Amino acid sequence: MRGMYKGMSSPMAGVAAINGIVFGVHGSIISRVSDPDSLRTHFFSGAAAGLCQGFVSSPMELLKTRMQVQTEVAKPMVQSLSTAAHSSSTVANSTSYNSPMDCLRKIVTTEGTRGLFRGQAITLMRDVPGFASYFISYEWMVRTFGGCEEEASTLVILGAGGMAGVVSWVLTYPIDFVKSRIQADGVGGINQYKGIIHCLQKSVAEDGWGCLTKGLNSAIIRAFPTNAATFVVVSWTLKLLGNNEPMEENDDLHEVIVKGKGDKLVYAMESPEPLNQTKPFNQPSYPSLNIDYSSYTSFYANYAEDTILERSKKFMKPINNAMRQCSQCGSQNEEKGEEYITYGMGTGCHCEDTWVVRQEKLTEICSSMRSIHFDRDHQNLSNSL
Numbered sequence: 001m002r003g004m005y006k007g008m009s010s011p012m013a014g015v016a017a018i019n020g021i022v023f024g025v026h027g028s029i030i031s032r033v034s035d036p037d038s039l040r041t042h043f044f045s046g047a048a049a050g051l052c053q054g055f056v057s058s059p060m061e062l063l064k065t066r067m068q069v070q071t072e073v074a075k076p077m078v079q080s081l082s083t084a085a086h087s088s089s090t091v092a093n094s095t096s097y098n099s100p101m102d103c104l105r106k107i108v109t110t111e112g113t114r115g116l117f118r119g120q121a122i123t124l125m126r127d128v129p130g131f132a133s134y135f136i137s138y139e140w141m142v143r144t145f146g147g148c149e150e151e152a153s154t155l156v157i158l159g160a161g162g163m164a165g166v167v168s169w170v171l172t173y174p175i176d177f178v179k180s181r182i183q184a185d186g187v188g189g190i191n192q193y194k195g196i197i198h199c200l201q202k203s204v205a206e207d208g209w210g211c212l213t214k215g216l217n218s219a220i221i222r223a224f225p226t227n228a229a230t231f232v233v234v235s236w237t238l239k240l241l242g243n244n245e246p247m248e249e250n251d252d253l254h255e256v257i258v259k260g261k262g263d264k265l266v267y268a269m270e271s272p273e274p275l276n277q278t279k280p281f282n283q284p285s286y287p288s289l290n291i292d293y294s295s296y297t298s299f300y301a302n303y304a305e306d307t308i309l310e311r312s313k314k315f316m317k318p319i320n321n322a323m324r325q326c327s328q329c330g331s332q333n334e335e336k337g338e339e340y341i342t343y344g345m346g347t348g349c350h351c352e353d354t355w356v357v358r359q360e361k362l363t364e365i366c367s368s369m370r371s372i373h374f375d376r377d378h379q380n381l382s383n384s385l
């Protein structure tokens with residue numbers, strides 16, 4: 001049994017490093033852009049993640065490919081020569097590797113440092129679209145089948161992650177095939193292919209178009225479970241680290257304001273109507289808050305309402321949690337953040353006390369948002385604030 005896991009440690013370290021880059025780059029782009037929830041954002045941050053990891057995965061896959069082809073080509077040769085010429089430097093240098101490190105050393109000595117980047121361009125050609133399609137399809141599936149990422153069940157994440165891997169490999173497999181041939185070529189400086197196009201032409205001429213999907217089945221069988229597990233581990237880890245927990249109110253406020261969403265949220269929170277209905281801006285929803293809506297009109301005219309809703313949902317969580325239990329009658333309110341936003345601050349509980357606390361909170365939050373907004377953009381709002 002142990003033999004089946006031989007040589008596992010270096011690929012394992014490699015996969016960890018690559019996934020670290022992939023999810024690190026993707027996640028940090030998502031958290032910095034103004035529309036983190038759009039599928040387009042996931043597409044482009046996936047592409048960027050694919051680009052960054054490509055510089056690590058290409059040399060690593062080169063070593064893997066070289067280690068694998070030597071088993072097919074060189075080992076019998078080495079074995080048959082083992083008594084006579086095992087020490088012969090030509091054979092040892094060009095074809096037989098004891099370990100990935102040994103392989104790396106031999107590539108550098110025979111092909112130079114540049115040799116390590118054989119197949120670099122085509123790896124990027126595979127991985128930029130590969131990871132763009134990976135993330136956009138994952139995101140799309142999670143939303144379609146599981147509501148939103150924070151609510152999606154493990155089963156949905158497993159399915160969406162697995163399918164994202166499959167989709168990305170089906171789309172990029174022919175490129176991967178050419179990449180593998182290019183990386184297997186050039187051992188000891190002898191080149192069969194002059195470049196990507198030449199390799200493609202030669203392969204198709206010799207083996208037919210069908211060769212471009214050779215091995216696709218095994219790639220799919222590998223991709224589903226690997227990527228299902230990857231996404232589950234990533235989402236569990238983020239949860240453990242508290243990424244999806246409602247943030248401290250002020251952190252959340254800060255985030256929202258720094259990203260320039262404060263004004264939108266003020267509106268989102270103060271609007272008692274569903275945001276997708278048109279509401280006359282100059283009618284106060286909460287007279288006690290004394291907000292002059294007339295000055296808001298120019299601001300809200302251009303807002304993408306789904307963005308407001310998405311952002312607000314997250315923002316409302318802490319408030320929601322704070323308000324969930326009515327302090328007067330002790331009843332639990334089950335509303336989701338979305339409802340608070342869509343229907344203003346209305347809840348199932350109409351206790352006077354709940355209402356007062358809620359309104360105080362709202363006033364407090366609105367005013368801190370407004371004062372910061374005021375700093376950012378005095379021309380328009382200064383009079384009303």
Ligand SMILES: NC(=[NH2+])NCCC[C@H](N)C(=O)O
Pocket residue numbers: 126127130131134165168169172223226227
């Ligand atoms: N074609 C791609 N590169 N797709 C991205 C999927 C990457 C994923 N870690 C896998 O190896 O399955």
